[in-house]
Ligand SMILES: [Ca+2]
């Protein structure tokens with residue numbers, strides 16, 4: 001009997017005036033004077049929800065529309081609790097999915113909380129599945145990035161070795177060239193005319209000047225030297241590019257490395273937007289007209305605790321009487337790598353939404369039933 005009594009008491013305790021959330025029920029004690037939540041006034045309890053506004057903060061009328069600044073709490077069992085402005089109480093429009101805001105208006109509301117809850121659960125589950133698959137893909141991407149990095153390092157070592165060989169070759173050819181040029185310098189006057197016609201020599205072998213074998217040697221030596229030097233410059237470029245790529249910040253596990261030297265496009269009715277990660281963003285009119293640079297790679301620009309959630313591209317084409325164009329790229333988790341939208345939230349500052357598995361986090365759990373919060 002005592003146990004039963006306790007159960008009844010606790011059931012009674014949960015009772016609260018209409019429109020009061022569970023978290024505030026201790027301020028509304030049945031039969032005891034009520035103090036407005038802002039502390040300005042104390043009134044008898046029967047003036048709570050008497051459809052007359054007594055408290056400046058509206059706290060005495062949580063369940064009626066009497067206070068202009070009041071708010072009404074819907075429990076919405078099966079879905080999510082919500083607050084609505086108290087002006088929406090009994091206004092004939094169903095605002096709370098549990099219908100509790102229309103208790104005295106004659107409006108016929110259907111309780112849609114369970115249905116909404118089910119839909120929300122489904123979409124959360126779908127998102128969690130995407131996150132899970134995305135996260136698996138990310139693991140592959142990380143493995144590939146590791147292999148790619150090792151390949152690049154090996155390539156760099158190779159190129160550095162071949163650079164040494166090339167340098168030796170350039171030096172050797174320089175000596176050949178300079179040796180060949182030496183008599184030419186001495187006899188410069190004599191050969192001046194022939195020298196000016198050197199290009200012709202390569203094609204017109206019958207030309208008198210071109211019968212000069214020595215001149216041919218000089219040209220050959222110079223060409224070979226120039227070619228070797230060009231090859232050396234190319235190797236230098238290759239080394240610079242490899243070093244740049246190897247030292248790039250592609251995220252904690254190099255998960256963004258796969259985006260390097262790729263481009264992704266989004267076609268709208270007017271433009272084709274192009275994102276080349278770590279390089280640049282551009283916009284090109286679909287029906288003619290030149291491309292506009294919306295920014296070149298700047299930096300990772302997400303919030304401090306999630307810096308890899310956002311990329312910043314800056315110093316794009318200048319706006320007329322305005323700043324240079326810039327673009328923020330917001331990354332969200334998904335199975336594919338795709339640009340989903342672009343907008344211009346403020347003038348010349350673009351926002352691009354970009355989906356990539358590289359930002360997927362390990363999903364905590366697919367079991368939503370256990371976490372479902374239902375207030376009864
Ligand atoms: Ca009142």
Ligand SMILES: [Ca+2]
Pocket residue numbers: 088089090091092093094095096101102
């Ligand atoms: Ca309503």
